[in-house]
Amino acid sequence: MFEYFDLSKPEVDLDNLSADDVAIEVDNLTLYFDQKRALHDIKMRIPRRQITSVIGPSGCGKSTLLGCFNRLNDLIPSCRIEGQVLMNGRNIYHRKEDVAALRSKVGMVFQKPNPFPMSVYDNLVYGLRVQGVKDRRTLDNAAEQALRDVALWREVKDRLFDSALTLSSGQQQRLVIARAIALQPEILLLDEPTSALDPISTLTIEELITQLKQKYTVLVVTHNMQQAARVSDFTAFLHNGHLIEYSDTNRLFTRPKEQQTEEYITGRFG
Template sequence: MFKLFERETLAVDEISQAQTGIDVRHLNVWLNRKVVLNDISIRIPKNRITALIGQSGCGKTTLLNSFNRMNDLNRYHKCDGEVWINERNIYDRKERVATLRTQIGMVFQRPNPFPMSIYENVCFGLKIKGEKNRRVLDDAVERSLKQAALWSDVRDRLFDSALLLSGGQQQRLMIARALALSPEILLLDEPTSALDPLTTLHIEELINELKKQCTIVIVTHNMQQAARVSDYAAFMHHGELIEFSDSDSLFTMPEKQQTEDYITGRYG
């Protein structure tokens, strides 16, 4: 049920290391001295869309933020365990967090364009990295806006303020800004929660296209959306991973009673 996009999936236990985009091993996270994630282990497939689902406060966003160490911004953050990306543990003391975040793009629930032009928003990260070549910047802006299905809307007003765009356009701009750095992984935290149904559909179609070039992890409260767009889904409850499988199986034949209760609306 709910199926919209064609999917090719493997059973979770068949996913090899080469097919893994993010490998989480016994991850525990404390925020403000409270346990938020408890012994999470999950192997997220490369170049697929994985949805994190569960009721508010279950740890979905904290897990998402663990993949680019955004939780580090909380002074009362503490964690142990490992998160492996490209054969390296990103929680190793030698890891350069600033470099990590250029490789892992993030789009938040509400679009947050900078008060500058559309062009400057898209190439902001490249300029921070030190790119000054105008042709490189121009090419990156055009490529990213096309990938985000926004180019045709803004090609004639690239130097207008990004704040003049509609909410849906701003969200696609945020995706373009992330894509400008050619990330290997794209993290989406409820990217369509504030959008109308038609714009939501456009974003979902875009996400489905983007998995050809990067691994995508999306947090969503919308069960229909999770079932439509994701190849794999992980159900979380009170900081624990209850069930993880391909989306068709999880949404039609869940193995755990807790999962079935949640997706059928008995709680949450």
């Protein structure tokens, strides 16, 4: 696994980020489903325009943590949250937060590509239309730019009005990422975005993720440690709802501080 690491790259200390460099500040976040605690007192600062991966065994709370960043957990009646999640200095769990606006700033993509059953173009401009944008030129430009951002423009520019369901699954996943990008989000949450894809499409998406950080803060959940090592700048290791270790990716994989991290990354459990 060590071939993935550029060991000459200086280690970044997450404790010394300036306020401007922090996209999300997670402050003593605890999450319950009924009486069961799924996240325990999580504290982490997620750097802006960097790629942060979340790893850990199945059921450790990765998706639950990601869902805290766009308030997806609001949809689950048994879910209760304590603590704060700050973006641009504001707690997104404040009762006055506009959740629809939050979700357009924090896009989310899931494991299985889920384009809407409509044309490629209609998928891309769906969110803007919901926001009331009607101007054709604005919609066209947003669609083209989003497709260019995910390196899909060349492949689909002559198929914009075909059903999105006619694309390959790798293309569909890039389209879904483009659909989120068309809303000009600040943050992209990717929950195991390549688990349902073949190896070639997986590589394409991994390359795309590394490009996306020029414009976006990216959080990617993966159960694939090689993927975390290949794409991310920072890695968080969760176990049983506890954040065991969170640091520079090179550091976490080559010199973990915690024994549990070492056991996990060397394949002794999970």
